[in-house]
Amino acid sequence: MAPKIMLLITLSVASAVLVSAASPPFQERKAIVVLKGPGQVSGNVTFIQANRGGPVMITGVVSGLTEGPHGFHIHEKGDVTNGCISTGSHFNPQGNKHGGPNDESRHAGDLGNIQADNTGVAQFSYSDSLISLVGAHNILGRAVVVHADTDDMGRGGFTDSLTTGHAGSRVACGVIGILDPITPWDKSAGHRSPSTSHVLLLTVVAAIASVLAANSI
């Protein structure tokens, strides 16, 4: 009996190793949004995610703003063919109310405010754990909007505080795209299935294991 159990354990470990070998390691992903306004407002913001499901580092410089905080959001779509309407609402895959980036209940797209100095330049670098460059919270292909006023993070008591943070009209927009130069992940289709040989081996391992399990009863 004991050797059989040992063999079972060995086979389970072997299959686990094979499964992990079949899925490639996560490679760092990088994205950029180039913000443009009809006026003087312009800037670049990069989004870098080093690990799958890990935080995304947001680094940017936006100039041409008025001094002070400006609401900074990601919308569900990146379609600006009919302006603000076609970008949909704030990116909100969890169906939450509007909030600030540090609130438990917030839209994934609620990135708070960016702070412009007295020359109208906002320089910022912070990380966010709710947005991602993979999976259901993937921000690629969505629009980024910089607002004229401060996002009250849902606390202002205005009619639109809980939806848009009462951040006023928009001063610049852009769509999040894959950053150049491209990382190796983005050269591929992104989802590789385990190779045929792995599947075959796993099937054999499973078959032996079930035979052994049946015998040991």
Next chain:
Amino acid sequence: MSAKVEFAVEMSSPSCADKIQDRLIQNGISKSDIHISYETGIVTIATDQPSSLILNSIEKTGMKAVLKGYGSTTFDKNLGAAVAMLGGSTGYSKLGINGVVRFVQINNNECIVDGTIDGLSPGKHGIHIYECGDLSNGCDRIGDHLNLNQTSHGNQTDGPNFRHTGDLGNITANEDGRAIFYFKDKLINVSHLIGRSVGITENEDDCGKTKINTSDIDGNSGKKIACGIIARSSGLFENNKKICACDGVTLWEERDVPLAGPSRQRKI
């Protein structure tokens, strides 16, 4: 018919529905493919025609229309819808070129490419998907042709091992500089395109057939003269937004105001 397009139309009375239907039938769309709801202001059409032509024919009735959603006739689920604007705030183009290219996944194996571009020089221009969506230096940082299978350059009609994923062949601009195109592609899938770019080149793409110079890389198609990030867009009945929450601009006003800036300011 493989695609379904959803338009919001500004109808002032129930009789508007008949006017829209008559106009669409005149444009070769059969009655059974048209669905009009005066109550919701939504018109859906099953079609294989470019969406810009349908929009124009609805607007010939004098009513304003806006494309709201795009999807498949056979699947209710959004299999993938995307749009790229060439020029404007989410694209880049040489002066005078502007256009919209839409990508709609209609089943697991087919993606519709539906576009209208103005301001081109008459004749053929290459159209490709590029691997990046980085507009920080115009169209110069959008990378190479999307090439998921590590193949040589080819034509849109070539087999998967004889073209890049992003090789969509050529589009043809008429004497007025307008190119309207509509085709299905079996190699691209909207899920692989999000966050990348579509670009138009100065010259005709030889589709890898001349074998001279850079034929097997870019078909000697020359510089990119317009490009846009491929952005997520709405599937059918996915976006019922009619007013911009932050400044009160309505669905019907959006086309007449800039995307951002002081002239939008009518805070609610």
